[in-house]
Amino acid sequence: MxxxxxxxxxxxxxxxxxxxxxxxxxxxxxxxxxxxxxxxxxxxxxxxxxxxxxxxxxxxxxxxxxxxxxxxxxxxSNFPLILSAAQREALQQGGQFLADMGFSAQAQLLVRLSEQSESQGAAKIRGDFFPPADYGSPHLRRILAELQDRCDGQRRFTIRYIDSQKRDRTWDLDRCEVRSHDGALYLFAFVPDSSTSSYPEPVYKNRLFRIDRIQSVGPASAQTWMRSAFPTLTIRYRMTGPLATYEPRRSHERVITRNLPEGYVEIETVEDYPFWFRQRIFRYGSHARVLSPPHVVEEISNELQRAARNYQNPGH
The missing domain is CATH 1.10.10.10 (Winged helix-like DNA-binding domain superfamily/Winged helix DNA-binding domain)
Structure with missing residues (x-):
């Protein structure tokens, strides 16, 4: 027809x-x-x-x-959209979240779709984000687009990176992906040639690179990724007292045993970046204790002892 x-x-x-x-x-x-x-x-x-x-x-x-x-x-697109008040509010709130996370250009697109100016109406929910850079800037948008292209291709490539100590280095990366953590964007990558850790477990070859510190992204090589998944480390920890009722929200955590009469719960977690686990466990203070593996127990214990010494001589 x-x-x-x-x-x-x-x-x-x-x-x-x-x-x-x-x-x-x-x-x-x-x-x-x-x-x-x-x-x-x-x-x-x-x-x-x-x-x-x-x-x-x-x-x-x-x-x-x-x-x-x-x-x-x-x-x-300048195609007219007929939106309800609830839809306009949803777009406005989404734009506010993107702006708080450092995506100014993307936030502007949503604001224009909602046909509201940024000053119209105070946001009902405020995000607690403090990004180190504007990820909507032309340079970082280009870096992010190039990184996504390399991740989609699943081939090894290099980046030029300047760390917090202003050291300029080229890194050869294997499996990688872009992640958001505590208000910042990172490239999370397995680095086969990394030798910064004294532990033999391959999980310690996983590294973080802050997106705003990546200076350039090299072309994809002919070598495909050597790993189909990031290496991980299984950690068991115990929560006590008021945290005995804690329910894991992360997909890689599960409850092993819970004993409310004695006031504790034991949780097993599978982590691909132990440093982020350390940051998380420190937030729970004296109500959390790592049980295994032994080297993580020792590492957490030593770190807490060093922190306690900072308060033993308050005058210094």
């Missing part, structure tokens, strides 16, 4: 194609030709019709980018 041709229908079809992905000129013309072949009219000069429709879409406010030898890219 043929489709009735209309300029509006063609414009909507082309917007749909560009919203799906970038399109090279030849690809866009071929797809439009297929669309027009199914219409009730014999349409000629498909290429001219595409060019004219694209000009009209730009005149209507749709930002469509194209450069020589580059595909057409829909940067921003």
């Amino acid at each position: 043929s489709v009735r041709y209309s300029p509006i229908g063609l414009a909507l079809y082309m917007l749909k194609l560009l919203a799906q992905q970038q399109r090279k000129r030849a690809e866009l013309v071929d797809l439009v030709a297929e669309y027009l072949e199914g219409s009730d009219r014999n349409i000629s000069d498909v290429q001219q019709k595409c060019d004219r429709t694209l000009r009209e879409l730009r005149d209507c406010g749709f930002e469509i980018h194209c450069a020589p030898h580059r595909p057409y890219t829909l940067l921003e």
Whole structure:
């Protein structure tokens, strides 16, 4: 059954194609030709019709980018949205969360979709985020896009990184992914050649790289990732007193035993970055105790003893 041709229908079809992905000129013309072949009219000069429709879409406010030898890219749609008050509020709140997390450019997109200015209405929920950088800046958006591309390709690559001590080094990375932790974005990666830990377990070859300290991302190599998953370490700990009723919220934690009459619960957790576990366990103070493995017990104990010594001579 043929489709009735209309300029509006063609414009909507082309917007749909560009919203799906970038399109090279030849690809866009071929797809439009297929669309027009199914219409009730014999349409000629498909290429001219595409060019004219694209000009009209730009005149209507749709930002469509194209450069020589580059595909057409829909940067921003100006298509009218009919939203309820609840939907506008949800978009506004999402934009506020993104802004608090350091994604200013992405937050602006949501604010414009909700058709509200940033000053309209105070946010009902405030996020407790303190990002070290604006992840919406052009440089960090490029870094994040390149990292996502390398992660999707699952091939080893290098990054140039400047750490907190201002040391500039190139790292050769295996399996990796971008993670958010305590208001900051990190590249979490397995580094086969890392030798900074005295422990033999491969979990200590997992490393963190703060996104805003990555200077550049190298091209993907021909070598595929050597690991199908990050190495992990199984840790058991006990919560006592008011924390005996603690219910794990993380998918990698499970309750081993709970004894409310004696006031404790034992939990087993599978961690791929022990440092983050240490940070978490310190928050529970005297109501938490690590039970195994022995080297983690010793590490936590030594750290707490060093912290206690800071308060033994308050005058120094």
